[in-house]
Amino acid sequence: MLQMFTCFNKNATVLDFFAGSSTTADAVMQLNSEDDGHRKFIMVQLPEKTYHINKDGKEVPTKGGQAAYDAGFKSIDEISRERIRRAAKKIREDNELTLPENFDGSFKHYRVVKPVKQTLEEIDDFDPNNTNLFTNMVDGFSSHALAVDGDATGEETILATWLAKDGYSFDADVEEIKFSNYTAYKVEDNRLYLINEGWRAEQTKELLNKLGTYQLEIQSVVLFGYSFNVAELRELENGLKQLDSKVTLIKRY
Template identity: 70%
Template sequence: MTGDLKDFKQYSNPDDDPNGDWKMSDPSARSGSESTNFEIVNPYTGKKDLPPKGRYWAFSKFTMEKWIEEGKFVFKKSHEENERGFFIKKYVKELRSKNKQVDSLFGIDNAYMNQTATKYIRDDIFKGEDMFTSPKPLEFIKKLILYTSQSDSTVLDFFAGSATTADAVMQLNAEDGGHRKFIMVQLPEPTFTTNSDGKEVPTKGGKAAYDAGFRSIDEISRERIRRAAAKIKADNELTLPADFDGSFKHYRVVKPTKQLLLEIEDFDPQGTALFNDMLNSYASDALGVAGGATGAQTILTTWLAKDGYAFDTETKNIDLAGYRATLVNDNRLYLINPGWGAKNTEALLNQLGTYQLDVQAVVLFGYSFNIAELRELENGLKQVDRHISLIKRY
């Protein structure tokens, strides 16, 4: 920890700077490049300053010129020949926003012990069941997040386990009104094994979870988040920020079944009989997972991830003569559902022609379109007065 964080007595505000207390600081650094080795001219004395020998300016020329205009640089009206003619202000508020002074995390505080974490999950979350033998202490994770992130950061935990990280993020948001988000990653590790005779046997350490109905670790993770959110809302009913959420979306990575792949290989793009079947093959039920997602929802979520969109990207439903399309970022249109016809092409072209829609790309699920519909759409998009990419996926 630097002395700047421990002692602010060196800072003052003799010129009533609206940014608050500051102290003189050296704008040079030991490392850099030729691009940070330029002259700075003192407007009072005309002296040209270069970085000291063996050092470089710590900031780009653009940044330093910007800070000179803003008054963060202070030029001396007179100085000795071998003395630098300026210095940079280092503000207390910069230190406090970029560096949070970390106190002792362990000491004698039982809040940071695994025993406390185990008791919290057993007594407050799962009401008497020891689901995990060594969960991470909630207060410890809260401290780590508080000291290493901002109030709107996204916190990623690749090994979610009992989802303590998600609980900590929600608790911090409830305490300070932050808008942190979390991404929890957890393999569906079973809480049981299956004997040769087909009998299920709980794994070592997994009996309590298995007996409680949890067949995999990720199920416990999700249930912890639900219960923790409910507890936070109940415990902070009068003080909880109005925009506190506490909800989450659950995504699974699922391989298509062998039967689905065979259907794709045998599919006749001229026909229509399998349109709905092909789409429904991607629904949660058909893929053998919980969640109730339709085939269109599964495909859209997969494509959004493929196209680089965040999981929480907002989408809009667009009506095209009774056909429901999905608009993302106002510039990409997804056509996934079957039922597209000439009237829908006409509706889309009308909205493009009048700039009600100004998309750069149209992405469609090829199995939902027959050859005639697809050709008509392709020809229509070519008549629009700007280039619109048509992306066909199967």
């Protein structure tokens, strides 16, 4: 099927919204290895469990899930990710001499989760006029705070969410930009994202200097409002308005 529908577009992106064990991803990688294609895949799979909890509180494999459960897979998405890893490894081993140099075989794993109650309450109670914030709102979006597997920081979660919101692809070119000891993120010479706390007058001065001397060219600055107090916001906003080049400030809460 992939040969039929992507024969004239070897750069196609293939979406499987019910990925299962990711046979589609396996097929995409195999075809790329055969015809030097650059197809990409997006696999979507709910974390359906391979077991249920009985009346005694014990895990019992679901009907049809015995083999997967016994192999250590607690949900179908775990099988899906492992299938991609093993398929890529096998393709490399079987095509060691003929495999294209640019064969990737890797993937990024994204989860869609709802913030926990505490984070939602802190968002509701946030006071932008408070210049002495003791709660780091960014940390509330880390894997640990959201109670999901993984080691993503809150900053990574927010950035990934915003990139999707702003229409960027999952493999968008993201570059770290340093302003003294503060790390910002520039995306495709278009937007600069400021997420973490720690932005001060020193960073604003450095940003304005880079923009004014064309060392940095962007169209907009997007910031996480919970990490900035009123004074920091006002100074940055006023500074950007004074530039000859128009740079839009976008505040998100």
